[in-house]
Amino acid sequence: MDEPTGPLKGIRVIDLTSVLFGPYATQILGDWGAEVVKVEPLSGDVWRYAGHFRNRGMSGQFMAVNRNKRSLALDLKHSEGKGVLRRMISMSDVLVTNVRPAALERLGFGYEGCQKTNPRLVYAAATGFGQNGPWAKRPAFDEIVQAASGLASSVGTDDEPAFVPSLIGDKICGMMLAAAVSAALFRRERAGHGQMVEVPMLETVAAFNSIEMLGGHAFEPPIGPVGYKRMKERRPMRTKDGWLTMLPYSADNWCDFFKAVGRPELIEELSVRDPVLLSANIDKVYASMSEIAPSRTTAEWEELLLDLDVPHAAFTRLTALGEQPHLRAVDMFPELDHPSEGRIRQARPSAMFSENPPGVHRAAPRLGEHSHEVLRELGYSDSEIEDLVDCKAVAING
Numbered sequence: 112m113d114e115p116t117g118p119l120k121g122i123r124v125i126d127l128t129s130v131l132f133g134p135y136a137t138q139i140l141g142d143w144g145a146e147v148v149k150v151e152p153l154s155g156d157v158w159r160y161a162g163h164f165r166n167r168g169m170s171g172q173f174m175a176v177n178r179n180k181r182s183l184a185l186d187l188k189h190s191e192g193k194g195v196l197r198r199m200i201s202m203s204d205v206l207v208t209n210v211r212p213a214a215l216e217r218l219g220f221g222y223e224g225c226q227k228t229n230p231r232l233v234y235a236a237a238t239g240f241g242q243n244g245p246w247a248k249r250p251a252f253d254e255i256v257q258a259a260s261g262l263a264s265s266v267g268t269d270d271e272p273a274f275v276p277s278l279i280g281d282k283i284c285g286m287m288l289a290a291a292v293s294a295a296l297f298r299r300e301r302a303g304h305g306q307m308v309e310v311p312m313l314e315t316v317a318a319f320n321s322i323e324m325l326g327g328h329a330f331e332p333p334i335g336p337v338g339y340k341r342m343k344e345r346r347p348m349r350t351k352d353g354w355l356t357m358l359p360y361s362a363d364n365w366c367d368f369f370k371a372v373g374r375p376e377l378i379e380e381l382s383v384r385d386p387v388l389l390s391a392n393i394d395k396v397y398a399s400m401s402e403i404a405p406s407r408t409t410a411e412w413e414e415l416l417l418d419l420d421v422p423h424a425a426f427t428r429l430t431a432l433g434e435q436p437h438l439r440a441v442d443m444f445p446e447l448d449h450p451s452e453g454r455i456r457q458a459r460p461s462a463m464f465s466e467n468p469p470g471v472h473r474a475a476p477r478l479g480e481h482s483h484e485v486l487r488e489l490g491y492s493d494s495e496i497e498d499l500v501d502c503k504a505v506a507i508n509g
Contacts, residue, residue: 113472115179117144118464122296123203124148125196126180129156131253131278132312133209133237134176135285140205140292141179142460142469148485149180150196152187153506155478165452174449174475175457176285183486184479184506187218191504196220198489200228205292209237213248222307232305233295237288241311251312256280260316265324265338280316287315341390344397347426348404355409357400357416357423365389367419372403449474479508 122145126137134149134156141147149156155168162172186192200206206225208215215221222234236242239251257263257274267273288310295308323342327335347354359365365383369375381396382388389396407415409425416423427435433444433456442459449455452474460469482505486496499505 113470115141115144115146115470115472116467117142117469118467119293119296120144120467122146122205124205124207125150125199125203127206127208127210127215128237129209130158131176131281132284133207133288134158135282136235136237136288136292137180137207138176138178139286139289139460139462140207141473142471143289143293143462143464144467144469145205147180148199148481149177149182149476150185150187150199151182151478153184153479153503155184159478168478169452169475171455171457174452174455177475178457178471179473180476181473181481181485182476182479182508183482184508185482186504187220189502189504191499191502193219195486195489195491195499195505197228199485200225200232202489203229203232204296205233205235207235207237207288207292211248211250212236212238212242226305226307230304231299233292233299233308234305235288235292235295235308235310237284238309238311240313242309246313253278253280256312256316259313260320261324262316262320265320265342280312283319284310284312284315341393344394346397346401348401350404350409350412351407353409354426355404355412355423356426357404357412357421359383359421362386364419364421368416368421371415371419372406374399374403447471447474451477477508479506482507 119140122140124137124140124145124147126134126147126149128134128137128149129151137147137149156173156177158176159168159170159173162170164170164173183195185195187196200220208220210218212221222236225232225234238247239256240246240249254274257266257280258272260280262280263272263274266275288308291308291310295306299305323339324337326337326339327333328337345356347356359368362384366378369377369383377399378384381392381399383396404412413423413425433439438444443461444456445459446454446456459471462469483496486499486505487493491499496505496507500507
């Protein structure tokens with residue numbers, strides 16, 4: 112294990128989350144230097160068993176959002192287990208949870224109770240729906256939120272919606288939650304006390320989707336239809352030997368592009384010098400580009416477009432993501448040696464800090480791997496820890 116680095120070094124986080132939304136947020140905090148203890152039920156986070164794995168409970172998907180954490184296997188329905196968590200709360204800076212608020216309240220760990228135990232605690236709730244709304248008690252998953260937020264309608268149509276083939280809602284909200292916790296910690300340094308933070312999935316994804324997709328409905332009364340026409344028209348361009356995306360963006364870009372491909376008449380025909388008319392003609396613009404694209408190979412296009420300073424990229428297959436030229440050069444997907452899982456590959460932290468660089472200082476933990484270690488730090492003696500294990504309030508692995 113390497114020494115934690117990052118701007119949040121020294122911040123102690125209780126991670127009472129599972130699956131993706133919450134764990135992604137707490138991993139970001141851990142990447143940024145926070146000391147994160149993942150509190151799991153004795154059966155473990157269900158995400159441990161999703162996807163491919165060499166050893167049961169250590170799937171690639173689980174390891175991708177649970178590095179830089181220690182695992183404490185704790186039964187919060189057990190009175191002794193509750194006592195452990197209360198002691199942790201008194202000594203921590205942040206508690207992040209995606210347990211539904213009503214259930215956590217019944218266990219005795221609602222915001223008000225935790226705030227009394229530790230007034231400086233930042234209590235962050237990852238919820239499906241805002242707790243001040245009629246859907247507050249509903250369960251939420253990525254597909255539910257894509258449907259209810261209008262995102263699926265944006266990807267498909269109102270008549271035939273479609274899901275983004277990625278758990279995009281969970282990941283967007285995870286990033287938002289990490290940002291919100293960081294802001295609350297900054298506020299605490301000025302005000303001297305913590306507060307409750309709530310990041311609801313539906314509201315977060317709806318706001319995210321609305322930026323361009325409200326379209327003419329951003330005005331009251333509406334001055335046009337919803338949606339962003341360019342998003343519906345854009346598509347991969349088939350080249351002579353593969354696929355490419357290219358996006359001239361300025362008037363000069365468009366003019367240079369159509370001159371270079373021997374179609375200067377399209378400059379006036381498609382009104383590319385006027386951004387308003389260009390936007391209105393975007394379907395015709397993309398149709399013209401689709402006709403032109405097969406005239407060159409992908410490599411020939413890349414050479415020409417780079418010379419013209421036109422934004423472009425060849426399409427990267429998922430199987431070759433680690434070999435994408437830029438990502439390979441910046442070592443975005445390093446190979447790591449996991450103590451129990453062998454050689455693995457995962458994305459490194461992407462945010463960079465000049466004075467406090469983030470890093471991977473701890474591999475994703477086995478269930479209960481650090482239970483003994485964490486309990487000792489909380490002041491429990493070896494005999495007390497044995498009693499906690501014997502009464503099945505705690506599980507220890509290794």
